Amino acid sequence: MIELFIPVIALILAPIFRVRGHWITFVAYVATSAIVFFRIVSGEVYYLKIAKLPDPIGYIYLFGDSVSHIFGFTIALVSALVALYSHPYMSHRFEEMGLSSKEFGRYWVLYNSYTYSMLLLVYSGNLLLLYTFLEISLVTSFLLIHYYGYGNRRWVSMLYFVWTHVAGVLALLGFILIGFENNTLLIPLLKSIPTLAWLLVFLGMIVKLPGLGFHIWLPYAHAEAPTPVSALLSPLTVGLAGYILLRLYEIDPSFILSHRTAIFIYGFLTSFVAGLLVFRQKDLKRLLAYSTVSQMGYILMAICLGTYGVFGVIVQYVSHAFGKAILFMSAGSIIAVYGLRNLDDMGGLHEQIPQIANASLIGFMNLSGVLTVGLLGEFFILRGVLEVFGLGRMAILVVLVFILSGLYSFYTMKNVFYGKPKGYEVKRVPKCLTVPLFVIGVLSIALLFYADPIVKAMMGVVR
Amino acid sequence: MEILALIVLTMGTALSLRWKRLGVIAGIASILLVLRFEPLLLIVTLIALMNLISLDLIGRKYGTVFALPALMLIATVHAFYTSDLPSLIVCFIVASVPTYALVLISEDLRTKTAIKYVTFMVTATILFVLGLILIYENFKLIGSFLLLTGLALEVGIAPLHEWVPDVFSEADPISASIIASLAKFVPFLIAFRVLGGEMDFLSLTFLIALAVISMFVGNIGGLTSNEPSRILAYSTIANMGYVISALAVNPLSLPVAFAGAFIQLLANSVGKVGFFTAIKGGANRLLSFILSFSMIGVPPLLGFWGKFFIATSLLKSNLTFLAIILVVNSVMSVPYYVRLARFFDRGRSALASAVVGVCVLISLTIYPNPIYYSCLSVWR
Numbered sequence: 058m059i060e061l062f063i064p065v066i067a068l069i070l071a072p073i074f075r076v077r078g079h080w081i082t083f084v085a086y087v088a089t090s091a092i093v094f095f096r097i098v099s100g101e102v103y104y105l106k107i108a109k110l111p112d113p114i115g116y117i118y119l120f121g122d123s124v125s126h127i128f129g130f131t132i133a134l135v136s137a138l139v140a141l142y143s144h145p146y147m148s149h150r151f152e153e154m155g156l157s158s159k160e161f162g163r164y165w166v167l168y169n170s171y172t173y174s175m176l177l178l179v180y181s182g183n184l185l186l187l188y189t190f191l192e193i194s195l196v197t198s199f200l201l202i203h204y205y206g207y208g209n210r211r212w213v214s215m216l217y218f219v220w221t222h223v224a225g226v227l228a229l230l231g232f233i234l235i236g237f238e239n240n241t242l243l244i245p246l247l248k249s250i251p252t253l254a255w256l257l258v259f260l261g262m263i264v265k266l267p268g269l270g271f272h273i274w275l276p277y278a279h280a281e282a283p284t285p286v287s288a289l290l291s292p293l294t295v296g297l298a299g300y301i302l303l304r305l306y307e308i309d310p311s312f313i314l315s316h317r318t319a320i321f322i323y324g325f326l327t328s329f330v331a332g333l334l335v336f337r338q339k340d341l342k343r344l345l346a347y348s349t350v351s352q353m354g355y356i357l358m359a360i361c362l363g364t365y366g367v368f369g370v371i372v373q374y375v376s377h378a379f380g381k382a383i384l385f386m387s388a389g390s391i392i393a394v395y396g397l398r399n400l401d402d403m404g405g406l407h408e409q410i411p412q413i414a415n416a417s418l419i420g421f422m423n424l425s426g427v428l429t430v431g432l433l434g435e436f437f438i439l440r441g442v443l444e445v446f447g448l449g450r451m452a453i454l455v456v457l458v459f460i461l462s463g464l465y466s467f468y469t470m471k472n473v474f475y476g477k478p479k480g481y482e483v484k485r486v487p488k489c490l491t492v493p494l495f496v497i498g499v500l501s502i503a504l505l506f507y508a509d510p511i512v513k514a515m516m517g518v519v520r
Numbered sequence: 521m522e523i524l525a526l527i528v529l530t531m532g533t534a535l536s537l538r539w540k541r542l543g544v545i546a547g548i549a550s551i552l553l554v555l556r557f558e559p560l561l562l563i564v565t566l567i568a569l570m571n572l573i574s575l576d577l578i579g580r581k582y583g584t585v586f587a588l589p590a591l592m593l594i595a596t597v598h599a600f601y602t603s604d605l606p607s608l609i610v611c612f613i614v615a616s617v618p619t620y621a622l623v624l625i626s627e628d629l630r631t632k633t634a635i636k637y638v639t640f641m642v643t644a645t646i647l648f649v650l651g652l653i654l655i656y657e658n659f660k661l662i663g664s665f666l667l668l669t670g671l672a673l674e675v676g677i678a679p680l681h682e683w684v685p686d687v688f689s690e691a692d693p694i695s696a697s698i699i700a701s702l703a704k705f706v707p708f709l710i711a712f713r714v715l716g717g718e719m720d721f722l723s724l725t726f727l728i729a730l731a732v733i734s735m736f737v738g739n740i741g742g743l744t745s746n747e748p749s750r751i752l753a754y755s756t757i758a759n760m761g762y763v764i765s766a767l768a769v770n771p772l773s774l775p776v777a778f779a780g781a782f783i784q785l786l787a788n789s790v791g792k793v794g795f796f797t798a799i800k801g802g803a804n805r806l807l808s809f810i811l812s813f814s815m816i817g818v819p820p821l822l823g824f825w826g827k828f829f830i831a832t833s834l835l836k837s838n839l840t841f842l843a844i845i846l847v848v849n850s851v852m853s854v855p856y857y858v859r860l861a862r863f864f865d866r867g868r869s870a871l872a873s874a875v876v877g878v879c880v881l882i883s884l885t886i887y888p889n890p891i892y893y894s895c896l897s898v899w900r
Contacts, residue, residue, distance in 0.1 A: 111776075237835065
């Protein structure tokens with residue numbers, strides 16, 4: 058339980074230390090993720106009652122089981138490393154915007170409340186509490202884009218806020234309906250979910266995830282956000298929609314099961330079309346944003362695939378979080394060091410910044426499922442599709458998107474880091490801009506060979 | 521207690537013609553005299569107190585002005601504890617008439633607007649009181665129509681909202697803040713007592729139409745306005761739409777709807793007092809963002825709980841479409857509230873900052889239980 062309260066220290070102290078706040082945030086979240094990792098291994102389940110609200114809300118409490126632990130571990134770890142990375146990057150950004158380093162006070166308040174609300178979201182034992190944290194994470198990330206974003210940041214942040222708020226309130230209506238059906242909103246006590254409620258929540262979540270057609274806001278928001286925020290938004294926040302779907306699926310899978318094929322095809326189309334759109338992007342961060350949409354299609358496909366699909370959702374969240382965090386941070390490093398965003402201006406950057414190029418390679422290996430924890434995710438999804446649909450057209454579709462991910466990964470690598478060097482001068486890259494990338498990279502490879510605890514923990518959930 | 525408060529208020533106001541400071545003291549004293557330890561009424565009292573104190577920002581030309589919010593508060597508190605017809609009528613009139621004077625003290629108010637305001641209010645009062653009497657005389661249908669029309673005129677529900685944008689943008693921000701906050705409680709209280717759960721199909725349709733039109737007119741108007749006080753005017757219209765939609769529920773979920781409506785009124789009042797004071801005296805950017813988020817309905821702020829309980833009661837009464845319209849509207853309001861928050865940079869006067877600070881503190885009510893149960897107990 059203690060691990061859920063360590064980040065409070067960072068929330069209070071980091072703004073006081075301003076410029077040096079990144080160390081406190083880093084240490085707090087590393088400690089949290091370490092403890093959470095032990096919880097994954099020991100498979101502990103716990104409750105903490107906070108308050109009682111009027112019916113049909115019921116008790117508000119925090120609740121941790123294996124699924125929460127795996128998601129919580131990912132969130133804490135990525136938050137820790139992005140905090141470390143924030144320091145040099147945001148110094149550069151503040152300089153660019155003509156702000157003094159005093160601005161770090163506000164930045165750390167927003168950063169810590171954003172990451173902390175995401176962490177608590179996966180430990181919420183009540184749907185209303187979950188919604189509350191969903192909205193707090195939305196508001197804080199909105200303010201971060203609003204204050205420090207690129208381009209037309211006011212408009213972009215508004216676009217992001219409105220779309221995601223729509224997602225949130227649709228889900229809220231669904232939650233209230235669930236509350237009437239069960240006369241409580243306590244997640245472990247929920248028995249059944251009416252179809253209308255499922256539909257509302259599902260609609261909300263495919264706006265947030267996002268699915269094809271609802272993905273308009275995502276490339277703008279993720280590309281124009283300051284890069285450390287992109288490195289939280291894209292890996293952690295959008296995937297939380299998958300977490301919410303997963304929780305409801307555990308309670309009552311009826312909706313997903315009865316529309317299995319339709320949702321699966323929709324997930325495939327999301328993944329496939331967004332994957333093709335990646336090739337048309339000229340802005341590196343926008344390209345990564347489209348690849349996020351494509352990866353979220355995996356989650357939509359996986360949720361239809363029974364038990365192995367559930368494993369697939371969880372592992373896909375972890376692997377995508379690790380991969381996309383590395384990639385956004387490396388895109389940010391290129392911006393911070395060379396000020397480049399356009400793909401046309403890049404090429405052969407491996408000559409100048411080999412460390413970032415190698416880290417990106419690991420990131421793309423995560424996305425395309427080569428030799429990293431991403432491989433495990435793809436394994437579970439394939440296994441699931443074979444169990445549910447058998448070896449047939451559906452399996453071919455899945456293989457198709459896997460190949461597409463690999464293709465766009467190496468297309469991007471070639472365009473950015475390999476090929477003919479453009480002859481930029483070699484510059485020194487601050488340590489904080491590269492070390493976090495390698496830490497995540499090494500962990501994502503290590504987790505493939507040490508996947509036992511995660512798989513065991515997931516087995517525990519199914520039982 | 522109310523009698524004693526009235527006596528204190530009258531004495532103080534009479535003497536304030538000579539010693540201006542006495543007006544303030546008498547106002548505060550009478551407000552404290554009607555203090556009840558009921559969370560809902562405590563917050564209403566706090567709002568009245570803030571209204572009274574912020575009147576100081578207009579300037580001390582008139583000492584008697586300070587009596588007006590106190591008078592409105594006494595009527596409001598009395599209305600919560602009485603149920604006989606004459607008292608309700610008196611409370612309604614006493615809570616509405618002081619706003620005429622408050623509008624008239626504003627400096628750059630055109631005569632046309634002042635006449636418009638007074639005419640609208642007098643018509644509203646007549647219709648409301650007539651409707652009230654007819655309902656008591658058992659002419660339910662025509663009575664509820666008249667009452668609803670009067671209510672719509674009085675609090676500014678579209679399509680009878682003509683006066684709201686003009687008055688809010690021309691009157692002094694502080695006067696507008698009192699009209700938008702303290703003056704709204706009594707009309708809704710009476711409407712809930714009289715109409716709640718007892719409406720026939722026709723008047724229910726009328727009510728729902730009013731609610732839906734008001735939400736849309738308010739939010740579209742807010743989206744297309746640029747001036748902060750005009751945005752606030754339209755935001756008030758939208759909020760009145762949310763509150764009146766709670767009247768449409770069935771008798772079973774009426775207590776929840778009542779709680780939701782009054783929490784929404786509180787959130788609206790606090791937001792309006794905060795923003796109007798900010799227009800007058802400036803406010804910190806962060807504080808105005810918190811007020812905006814509360815008005816948007818971001819959990820766990822006060823504005824969220826109002827909308828949450830209203831939506832809950834609507835869903836429980838099978839009015840799913842109305843709940844969806846409410847939610848859609850709360851999303852539509854996002855851009856203009858954020859735009860509103862950006863108008864303010866930092867506080868220019870200590871008094872204004874203090875008032876805005878208290879408003880933010882009330883908006884930060886993340887544990888709704890005390891207010892919720894207090895609403896339920898007042899309802900019974």
